[in-house]
Amino acid sequence: MYLPKAIAGLRDATLAMLYPTACRVCGAMIESWRDGVACAKCWEEVQQTRWPEDFCTKCGLPLQPLPSQVQIEKRRCGRCDEMAFNYARACGPYEGALRESVLWLKTHPQISQRMRELLIATFFASPELQASESIIPVPLHPGRLAERTFNQAEIIAYALSSASGLRVDTASLARVKKTEMHRAGMGARERARTLEKAFHLRAPRLIENRVVLVVDDVMTTSRTAQEIAQTLIKGGASVVNVLTLARAVSMLVQ
Ligand SMILES: [Zn+2]
Ligand SMILES: [Zn+2]
Incomplete structure (x- = not known):
């Protein structure tokens, strides 16, 4: 919804007075609703700590910076070579305002204006992502969806769809295995096993010969x-x- 700046400012001041909200990262007062659960200063930090120059050109994993005299055009992390996806990117590291926004989104079907802008900027910064023809949000198992009432990946998918014009495809893919939530200390092999055959393709004709963009809140492994x-x-x-x-x-990969 478009509001002239002065009115938006007045609305924010009134709402802040009625519902004062502390930044979930640093505790300072949040002055604008467009910032969601973090204050403007914490969002600036996200923007300053955007991915370093050195990252894996396939999966986006940050790598140890190379000495300045060494230049390699296409660095790879060495871990994602076998991965079936072509290209993966995130808006930034899972910390600070981004982490708090992801956690909030798990229980509230809302994505702040600030988070939305960052998502859209990340999408339009990448020709690879822009070549996508449809968006598939990572599905939840129906049992978990019933508990949660909404799928946070769908909220992200629709936010991106309204800016990019790409269709959101919730029909093709289903989660058929109710995987355990990944626990801290769970080994990589154990995580991989819980995900085996977790997804089922219901409508192959929707994805045949297409470039598909899979969207989720956070990539862990x-x-x-x-x-x-x-x-x-x-x-x-x-x-x-x-x-x-x-x-x-x-950790950063060498
Ligand atoms: Zn803050
Ligand atoms: Zn990689």
Whole structure:
């Protein structure tokens, strides 16, 4: 909804007075509703800590910066070579305002204006992502959907769809296995096993020979992206790309 700036400012001041909200990252007062659950300063930090120059050109994983005299045009992390997706990107690391926005979205079907702008900017910064022909939000198992009442990946998909004009496809892919929530300390092999055959392609004709963009809130390991990409490629998709709000990065790869 468009509001002249002065009226929007007045609305924000009134709402802040009625419902004062503290930034979930630093505790300061949030002055504008467009910032969602974090204050403007914490959002600026997200923008300043956007991915460093050095990252894997396929999966977007940040890599240790190279000495300035060394230049490699297409660096790869060495972990994603076997992955069935073509290209994965996130709006930034899973920390600060991005982390809090992802956590909020799990219980509230809302995406702040600030988060939306960052998502759209990340999409339009990449010709690979722009080549996508439809958006598939990572599906929830029907049992989990009933508990949660909404799928946060769909909220992200529709936000991106309204800016890009791409169709959201919720029909093609189903989650047929109610996987355990990934617990801290769960080994990579265990995570991979819980995701095996977790997805089923219901409507292959919607993805046949298409470039598909899979959308989710956070990429932790790449296992979910890999399982979905494999399912879609086997079903006839020509290319699978991935876009998430955030990427969990525990360490930089050499
Ligand atoms: Zn803050
Ligand atoms: Zn990689």
